[in-house]
Structures are given as structure tokens and as C-alpha cells.
Amino acid sequence: MTRLIKRYWVxxxxxxxxxxxxxxxMAMATPDSFRATxxxxxxxxxxxxxxxxxxxxxxSQDQVLSYAExxxxxxxxxxxxxxxxxxxxxAALGRQIEVNVPLNTVVxxxxxxxxxxxxxxxxxxxxxxxxxxxxxxxxxxxxxxxxSVVLNKISPAEAPRSPFAPDSRLYVLIGMALGAGLAxxxxxxxxxxxxRIQHDADIARVADTPVLANLAxxxxxxxxxxxxxxxxxxxxxxxxxxxxxxxxFMEVDGSLRTLVVTSPSAGExxxxxxxGLALAIAESGVSVLLxxxxxxxxxxxxxxxIDAGRGLSSMLIGxxxxxxxxxxxxxxxxxxxxxxxxxxxxxLNSAAAESLIxxxxxxxxxxxxxxxxxxxxxxxxxxxxxxxGTIVVIRSGHTRRxxxxxxxxxxxxxxxxxxxxxxxxxxxxxxxxxxxxxxxTPRRRPATEVGPQQQRHRATPPAVxxxxxxxxxx
Numbered sequence: 001m002t003r004l005i006k007r008y009w010v011x012x013x014x015x016x017x018x019x020x021x022x023x024x025x026m027a028m029a030t031p032d033s034f035r036a037t038x039x040x041x042x043x044x045x046x047x048x049x050x051x052x053x054x055x056x057x058x059x060s061q062d063q064v065l066s067y068a069e070x071x072x073x074x075x076x077x078x079x080x081x082x083x084x085x086x087x088x089x090x091a092a093l094g095r096q097i098e099v100n101v102p103l104n105t106v107v108x109x110x111x112x113x114x115x116x117x118x119x120x121x122x123x124x125x126x127x128x129x130x131x132x133x134x135x136x137x138x139x140x141x142x143x144x145x146x147x148s149v150v151l152n153k154i155s156p157a158e159a160p161r162s163p164f165a166p167d168s169r170l171y172v173l174i175g176m177a178l179g180a181g182l183a184x185x186x187x188x189x190x191x192x193x194x195x196r197i198q199h200d201a202d203i204a205r206v207a208d209t210p211v212l213a214n215l216a217x218x219x220x221x222x223x224x225x226x227x228x229x230x231x232x233x234x235x236x237x238x239x240x241x242x243x244x245x246x247x248x249f250m251e252v253d254g255s256l257r258t259l260v261v262t263s264p265s266a267g268e269x270x271x272x273x274x275x276g277l278a279l280a281i282a283e284s285g286v287s288v289l290l291x292x293x294x295x296x297x298x299x300x301x302x303x304x305x306i307d308a309g310r311g312l313s314s315m316l317i318g319x320x321x322x323x324x325x326x327x328x329x330x331x332x333x334x335x336x337x338x339x340x341x342x343x344x345x346x347x348l349n350s351a352a353a354e355s356l357i358x359x360x361x362x363x364x365x366x367x368x369x370x371x372x373x374x375x376x377x378x379x380x381x382x383x384x385x386x387x388x389g390t391i392v393v394i395r396s397g398h399t400r401r402x403x404x405x406x407x408x409x410x411x412x413x414x415x416x417x418x419x420x421x422x423x424x425x426x427x428x429x430x431x432x433x434x435x436x437x438x439x440x441t442p443r444r445r446p447a448t449e450v451g452p453q454q455q456r457h458r459a460t461p462p463a464v465x466x467x468x469x470x471x472x473x474x
Contacts, residue, residue, distance in 0.1 A: 004187045012183040019179025020172045027171035032163035035113050036120035038128040039155035042067060042106040042135075044148055063149065064106050070138075071099045071110055071131045079133075080126045097127055108151070117159035124157035195400040203394075203421055206405045212391065212420040213243035215273060217427050227276075240276035243391075243422055244284070250389075250419055258357055258367045258387040259419075260293075262380045264407035265373045268395040269424035271299045274370035277391075282331040286365035289326070291335045293369040293383055295344035298337030300370060304329060311338025315356060316347045322359065333364070344372075349382040357386050374407040384416035393422045 005012060042064050070076055074090040081093060098111040110131065112123035132151035139149035197203060200211045216236040227236045247256060261274035271294075278290040292300035293312060301308035306327045312335055314320035320338075327334045341347055360367045369387065371380040384390045390411060394404055404421070411418050 004184065004191065008183065008187040008190075011186060012180055015179035015183040015186075016176045017179070019175035019177070019182070021175070023171040023175025023178075024168065026175075027166045027168040030166040031115055033113055033115065033165040034117040034120040034160050035111055035164045036117070036124045036157040036160055037109055037111040037155075038124045038153060038157035040108040040110065040128055040132060040151040041154045042108065043150050043152065064101055064108060067131070067135050067151070068099045068101050068108050070134060071108070071127060072097050076127065076130045076134050079130045080123070083126055083130075084122060096123065107154070110157075112157070117161070117163075121157040121159040125153075128153055128157070195402060196397055197394055197399050197401060197404065197423070198397055200423065202401065203404070203423070206401050207408050209392075209408060209418060210246075210420040212246045212422050213239055214396075214426040215239045215243070215269070215276070215393075215422055215424045217396075217425040237276075237280075239426075240273075240280040241283070243273075243277055244280040247389075247419065256388045256419075257361045257365065258369065258389075260369050260371055260380065260384045260387040260390040260416075261393060262371045262384070262390060262407075263373050263393040263395075264375050264399055264403040266297070266376070268373070268393050268399060270373070270393040271303065271370050273391070273393045273422055273424060274368050275300065275303070278332050278366075278368045281366050281368070287363075288332045289335060289360055289364040289367045290332055291360070291367060291369040292337040293348065293379075294372045295337055295341055295347065295379065296372055296377060298340065300334060301336040304334060306334060306336060308336040308338060311336035312356075313338035313341045313344075313347060316350065316352045317341075318352075322363070335360075345377065345379050345382075348379050353382065354386055357383070361388075374410055375403060378410075381410065381414050381416070384411055385414045387416075389417045389419040391419050391422055393424050395424050396426045398425075 072094040077090040077093050077097075080086070081088070081090065086093060096113045098113070100109040100111070101107065102109070108131070110124055110128045112120050112127060114120040114123055128151075132153070135149055135151050136147040139147045141148065197206075200214070203209065203211055216234075216239045227234055231237060247259075250256065259277075261270050261277065263270040274290065278288050282288045290300065291312060292298045295313055298308065298311075300306075301311075304327075306329065310320040310325045312325070315322065315325055315335075315338075322335075325335055325338065327336065347353060357367070369383060371383055374380055374392075392404070392407055392411075408418060
């Protein structure tokens with residue numbers, strides 16, 4: 001409940017204020033009501049001896065509740081209507097009268113409610129007098145032909161100084177409580193019915209899969225490469241470095257050389273994440289190859305504005321070599337998708353693809369593959385099975401829990417190694433301009449200032465993808 005209040009505190013506060021405001025208006029629109037009370041004491045006229053007094057007291061206590069019921073009967077109220085000149089019926093007048101008998105007493109309290117204080121007092125006194133007369137008439141006669149039961153007024157009603165209703169403060173408190181209750185019902189309903197993933201806790205409800213990083217939502221539509229190069233101190237750039245760092249801790253045995261970046265469906269940000277991750281890893285001085293393995297809707301070539309005439313599909317059918325298809329872009333190499341084939345799933349599930357991934361893993365320290373979404377097509381599954389690890393990218397406020405569950409189940413079916421989930425497009429608070437940088441990493445030049453293409457020479461593979469790697473820089 002505390003988590004819900006923290007998450008939905010804005011609607012809770014707004015509905016509380018709205019409820020209090022509406023209740024206050026209702027209190028102002030409700031007419032004032034005044035209550036006046038008179039008290040009658042029930043006694044008997046007989047009682048010469050102690051035994052008779054005791055019998056009279058017992059008789060009074062037995063009859064007092066019956067007398068109280070009589071106070072709202074027409075036989076008592078009709079004379080009151082005539083005395084006060086009231087137009088209302090006896091039944092309507094009875095709804096204005098409240099009779100109470102305190103426990104173990106012979107006292108009858110007659111309360112009357114009216115729109116004015118004087119009228120409430122007159123009505124209470126008139127009902128008390130009428131009730132006393134009627135009880136004397138109905139009570140059995142004593143030895144001297146006198147009424148055996150008498151109702152004496154011990155406390156006449158007085159005009160109250162202030163109305164008892166409406167209680168504006170109580171109205172406002174109830175309104176605020178109802179507003180808060182409605183807000184909490186809304187929050188609970190949204191938590192139950194809205195399956196969109198917003199936070200890490202939503203991911204934990206789907207599977208026991210670690211969250212590798214919360215990737216910051218970009219303030220503009222700039223490519224992530226521009227953020228990494230031109231604004232390296234931004235929270236967006238830092239979130240990709242965090243993703244890289246978390247992968248370092250997972251690579252305890254140095255086996256993460258080929259990584260698949262995918263998503264449950266299109267539009268989650270897998271291409272942006274793959275590009276940002278490749279650039280972040282390259283800052284560590286290792287050789288990185290970014291592969292566009294989405295042979296249905298390739299996006300890297302268009303985003304990086306590179307030639308896509310030859311690429312992965314060309315290599316898989318033997319029409320190009322790696323040196324011919326790779327494009328050198330600053331500190332990373334990029335292998336575009338190439339021409340879109342008619343049978344992408346068949347190509348990616350072939351022996352040629354298995355051989356190519358092994359070749360890429362042997363030539364580069366890290367290979368990052370941007371692949372097709374998992375749910376629409378199955379192109380990614382053979383690559384995830386061959387790769388050392390798979391990262392699933394989901395979009396905050398867009399991806400739904402069933403989609404993530406289905407995507408993870410498809411990977412688990414083929415026994416792919418799922419490294420974790422990257423939550424993309426998360427709103428982050430501005431934390432200032434201070435961020436930790438990799439020691440000794442020079443500031444990147446824009447892509448337009450990249451020097452001539454250079455052929456990498458394989459160094460001893462690093463144990464982990466970490467800053468300060470022993471791998472030679474280009």
C-alpha cells in the first residue's frame with residue numbers, strides 16, 4: 001500500500017482535495033438543523049408502604065418504554081399539530097421527533113429537530129406536554145380516581161444556540177477520506193488491470209530475471225551515437241555505461257564475446273540499445289563489432305548513414321567477405337544487414353550463420369548483434385542459441401507483462417542464456433553534470449572526423465569487457 005501511495009500520490013492528493021471541496025459545497029448547501037430536548041420523569045401516585053413503593057418503581061420501569069413509543073403516535077402528535085398550527089402530517093412530524101430512555105431509568109428524553117432553534121424548542125415542549133396528558137389519560141386510576149402514573153417535566157427544552165447539522169468539518173473530512181479511497185481503488189485497479197511495465201518491480205512479477213540497467217529517455221530524437229559522442233556527461237550516456245558495467249560483473253569466466261540484443265516486439269528500442277552498448281564497450285579500448293542481424297527491417301545502416309549494399313545477408317550466401325562488408329566507424333566496426341533476403345529465418349538458422357558467428361567471435365573481442373523482435377518472428381532464436389548471451393530490451397510504459405513473459409519463455413525453450421532485461425526510455429531526474437568517466441579514455445571525435453580505415457590486429461582477449469582492458473587500442 002505504501003508503494004502504491006508513493007507511486008500514485010498525485011491522484012491521491014488531488015482526489016482528496018476534490019472530495020473535501022465537494023463535501024464543503026454540500027455542507028454549505030444543506031439547510032441548518034436545530035435540536036432541542038426536554039426530559040420527563042415517570043412516577044406513580046401510589047406508595048404508602050415500602051413494598052408499594054418498590055412495586056410502583058418496578059411498574060414505572062416496565063411501562064416507560066411503552067410510553068416512549070407513544071410519543072410518536074398520532075394520538076400525541078395530532079394535538080401538537082393543532083396547538084402549533086403545523087401543516088405537516090402526524091407521520092411527517094413523527095420523523096422530526098426522537099425519543100430516548102436512558103438505561104435503568106424512568107426518564108424519557110424527547111428531542112425535536114427543526115429548521116429554527118425556537119421552533120425546535122416549542123415542538124419538543126409541546127410533544128412532552130401532550131405525551132404527559134395522554135399517559136395520564138391511559139394510565140389506570142388509583143384509589144381516589146386519580147391517574148396512577150404521572151409524567152413530570154424535569155427539564156424543559158430551550159432554544160439551542162447553534163445547529164447540530166450540517167457539521168462542515170465532518171463533511172470535509174468524510175469527503176477527503178472518500179476521495180483518498182477512490183484514488184487508492186484507482187491505483188489498485190490500475191495495478192491489476194494495467195499490465196504495462198513501468199518499473200523494475202513489474203519485471204520481477206514476470207520472471208526472476210535481473211534488470212541490467214534503466215536506460216534514460218532521450219529528451220530529443222537524436223540517435224544514441226550522438227549522445228554518446230557529443231554529450232558523454234549526460235544521464236543517457238551514463239545509462240549505457242551502466243549497462244556495460246553490469247555485463248562486466250556477469251562475465252566472470254570471460255565467456256561473453258557474442259551478445260544478442262532483442263526485444264519482445266517492435267518499437268522497444270533494441271537498435272538504439274545495441275548501438276549505445278557497442279559505443280560504451282568501445283570506450284574500454286576493446287575491439288567491437290556491431291552487427292545488424294535484423295534481416296527483415298534493418299535499421300542500423302539508415303541510422304548511421306552507411307552503405308548497406310553488402311552486409312550480413314551477402315556474407316551468408318557467399319557473395320562478400322567480412323573485410324568487404326564491414327564498415328569502420330570510429331572505434332567500432334559495423335556489419336550492416338545487407339540486401340533484405342526472402343528467407344531470413346532460413347539464412348540465420350543455417351550452418352553458414354553458425355560458422356560466421358564463430359568467425360566474428362574469434363576476430364573481435366565483443367560482437368553485439370541487433371536482431372529482430374522475438375514475438376512477431378523466430379529469426380532471433382537461432383542466433384540467441386549460438387550467442388554467449390541475450391539482452392532483452394523493453395520499453396517503459398509500453399511493453400506489457402505477458403509480452404515479456406512470452407519472450408523469455410521462447411528463449412528458455414531453446415536454452416538460450418538470458419543475461420537480463422534492459423528497461424528503456426525511463427524518465428530520470430536531472431542530477432547535475434558530474435558523472436564518472438573511464439580513466440584514460442580520450443574524448444571521442446565526431447564520426448565525420450574519423451581517420452582512415454585501419455585493420456585491427458588481434459590482441460590477447462580480455463578476461464572481461466572492462467575499463468583498462470589490456471586489449472590494444474586501434
